[in-house]
Amino acid sequence: MKKNNLNKSYWENRYFQNQIGWDLGVVSPAIKFWFDNEKNKSLNILIPGAGNGYEAKYGFENGFKNIFYLDLSENAVKGFKKNCPYFPNEQILMIDFFDVSQIGFFDVIIEQTFFCAINPKLRKKYVDKAYQILNSNGKIFGLLFEKIFNTEGPPFGGSHKDYYELFSSKFDIKTLEKTKKSVSARKGFELWMEAKKKEW
Ligand SMILES: C[S@@+](CC[C@H](N)C(=O)[O-])C[C@H]1O[C@@H](n2cnc3c(N)ncnc32)[C@H](O)[C@@H]1O
Numbered sequence: 001m002k003k004n005n006l007n008k009s010y011w012e013n014r015y016f017q018n019q020i021g022w023d024l025g026v027v028s029p030a031i032k033f034w035f036d037n038e039k040n041k042s043l044n045i046l047i048p049g050a051g052n053g054y055e056a057k058y059g060f061e062n063g064f065k066n067i068f069y070l071d072l073s074e075n076a077v078k079g080f081k082k083n084c085p086y087f088p089n090e091q092i093l094m095i096d097f098f099d100v101s102q103i104g105f106f107d108v109i110i111e112q113t114f115f116c117a118i119n120p121k122l123r124k125k126y127v128d129k130a131y132q133i134l135n136s137n138g139k140i141f142g143l144l145f146e147k148i149f150n151t152e153g154p155p156f157g158g159s160h161k162d163y164y165e166l167f168s169s170k171f172d173i174k175t176l177e178k179t180k181k182s183v184s185a186r187k188g189f190e191l192w193m194e195a196k197k198k199e200w
Pocket of ligand 1: 006012022023048049050051053054070071072073076079095096098112113114117118122133
């Protein structure tokens with residue numbers, strides 16, 4: 001798969017053929033922990049590339065009513081709607097992350113195996129987009145793979161140094177460290193990141 005072809009039809013096919021090895025089937029433990037410890041339930045939260053949406057579902061069911069699920073794949077959205085039929089339709093964004101137009105709107109972006117799924121050439125664009133759609137106090141929370149995968153991606157990995165350099169152009173990195181809250185298949189190579197939008 002050419003990295004440039006990671007388009008909507010690529011992702012539709014992955015779901016259609018049930019080739020969804022990334023899918024945990026449950027909320028990611030590190031993100032569950034974040035929800036369980038966050039007191040401000042009125043935050044506007046975006047979960048891009050949310051897939052079957054276990055994180056969006058968990059947050060919503062635990063009182064975070066302003067969560068926005070985003071995925072460009074219709075098949076992913078269908079799966080999410082099946083998993084979470086009571087989730088508000090107007091908070092389901094079936095669009096490309098790079099086309100999000102709510103400038104300065106979100107308080108939080110939650111990262112769970114979306115960053116690793118895009119063409120690495122788009123990583124700077126991801127950081128710029130996240131910066132643009134977060135409000136002045138906005139933050140990114142989530143997981144990044146600290147590993148170089150031997151297989152043709154996605155997923156595409158990286159190092160602590162790569163991520164630090166990339167995100168620190170526009171964010172103050174509060175935490176970027178190995179997490180113990182990984183599922184067993186990802187133990188030892190996931191970094192938990194907390195990054196706050198820089199004030200200029
Ligand atoms: C590796 S999957 C991860 C799904 C989910 N986060 C999970 O962990 O189960 C990547 C997801 O990102 C979506 N995606 C890829 N590129 C996208 C883009 N540019 N905008 C929005 N969604 C995208 C895919 O459709 C897919 O659902």
